[in-house]
Amino acid sequence: MMGVALPSIRADLGLSTSSLQWVVSAYVLGYGGFVLLGGRASDLLGRRRMFLLWLTVFLLFSGLGGLATDGWMLVVARFVTGVAAAFMTPAGLSIITTTFAEGPQRNRALLVYAGIAAGGFSLGMVTGGLLTSIDWRWVFFAPVIMAALILAAAVRLVPRDTPATSAAGGYDLQGTLSLTGAMLLLVYSVVMLPDVSAGQTAATAAAGVALLVLFVTIERRSRTPLLRLGLLRSAPLLRANLGALLLLAGFFGFQFIAVLYLQEFRGWSELQTGLALMILGLDAILAPTLTPVLVRRFGNGRVIVAGLALSAVAYALFLRVGADWTYAAMLPTFLLLSTAFALAYGPLTIAATDGVAEHEQGVAGGVLTTSFQFGAALGLAVVTAVVVGRSGTDGAGLDAFRTALLVPLAAAALGILVTASGLRRRGTTSAPAEAVLERT
Known part of the structure; x- marks a missing residue:
């Protein structure tokens, strides 16, 4: 919801522009820096306990952000809510x-979950526009x-689980510190x-990579590793996580361009922008209804590839963006993109958690997040x-938007x-669709 609210917050x-960027970046830093630790904590300390605790923290600091009277208060609140999300998700x-x-059964549950999550990504911007007005x-x-x-x-409905606090060897403090430091950098x-x-970018990235190498070294020697390295040797899991990274990179990059084009270039209000992007919320309907049918019929991998292909077509159509484009001209891109996200997001979630032992599901979820x-x-x-x-003295123009697209x-x-490389590895098969779904 932050996207369309940023001009009003500023x-x-x-x-300043640099301070405003930290309203978004502080959340991303807290989320991305601590999410793997959050996944491991849920496995070791109890999933229900972690969910309830950090949901409470999220609630409190989100409220603090709304009460902020200065930029630093807002940035701190955003960082802590990001950390809370890193443990909660x-x-x-x-x-x-x-x-x-x-x-x-799990696949159906995950597709419902993914449908709600996908709707959150898309409807957040719409809701943000309405609330900011x-x-x-x-x-x-x-x-x-x-x-x-x-x-x-959640207090009533989430089932209790048994924390793995009796694991021999402790909690791999060295691995925790090195990985968290690496992710933050x-x-x-x-x-x-x-x-x-x-x-400066190269220096911080190099420091992060160095800590990542240290983390791998520690994990190889640890009796109770924070992240079992064998989990990362699974080619299907690596493909799913890389596909997830690229899906979100494209989706969020496009949303940013669309908001700049509508608000800064066209002069649309937050409410107009939110209403224009409302169509992206269709993925919340398509993901739990259309996607399960397609997955059962064609298998997880083919549906993921189809979703990414539709997103490529959507971005390509928007390359023709003009100074006086009507909403009808933008609509095909928005419709294709909502369908693409619905097709890819849920199956990627399934692929990234399939075949993982129950005691490592939190870590697998952390890696995916x-x-x-x-x-x-x-x-x-x-x-x-x-x-x-690519922007000139008067701000971003159409050339800048087209290049960024x-x-x-x-x-x-x-x-x-x-x-698609995973499809080639499997090759063609005449197995029934349900069996394909089981293997994906």
Whole structure:
């Protein structure tokens, strides 16, 4: 919901452009930096416990963001809500994957989950526009109300689980610190890409990679590793996570371009922008209804490739964007993109958690969430850098938008190549569709 609210936040709090960027980046930094730790914590300390605890933290600090009277208060609130999401999201996903047995039943549950999540991505921008037209602070207060309702329901409905606190060897503190430091530095390098020199970006990225190497070394020697390295040797899981990264990189990069075009270039209001993008919310309907039928008929892999292919077509159509485009001219891209996201998001979630032992579902969910979040940050950072680099003294123009659109288009094309390679490995088969679904 932040996307369309940022101009109003800047005007009310008197923030500079660089300070405003941290309203988004602080959340991404907290989320991306701690999500793998959050996934492991849910496996070790209890999924229900982590979900309820960090949902409460999310609720409190989202409310604090709405009460902020200065930029630093808002940035701190956003960072802590990002950390809360980093612990809460993999816990929530692993509650689903451990409640339902692997196979068609879990797949159906995950597709419903993915439909709601996909709707959140798309409807968030629409809702943000509607709330900002009232007061930008409602962008923070509305999640407080939603989180309170979820918390009340979760206390009664989420099943209790047994924390693995008796695991021999402790909690791999060295691995935790090195991985968290690595993720923070790598995400920081990405989110700051448009605003710092290439040398500074290279330095922070190199430090992050060095900590990542240290983490791998520690995990190889640890009796109770934070992340079992064998999990990362699975080619299907790697393809699913890379596909997830590229899907979100393209989707968030495109959303940013669309908002700039509608608000900054065309002069549309937050409410008009939100209503224009409302059609993207169709994925919340398509994901739990159309996608399961297609997955049962054609298999997970083919549906993922089809979704990424549709997103590539959607981005390519928007390359013709004009100064006086009607909404009818934009509509094909929005319709294709909502369908593409509905087809790819859920099956990628299934593929990234299939075949993973129950005691590692939290970690698998954390890895997937990292891929989603890092992809969103990367797509946003690269698109921002292109728009800024191509903008003139009067701001971003059509040439800047068209050049930036090549970024999500390239991400979709790479996603097709990565995920389609799994289809080639499997080869053609005459197995029944349900059996294909079981293997995916």
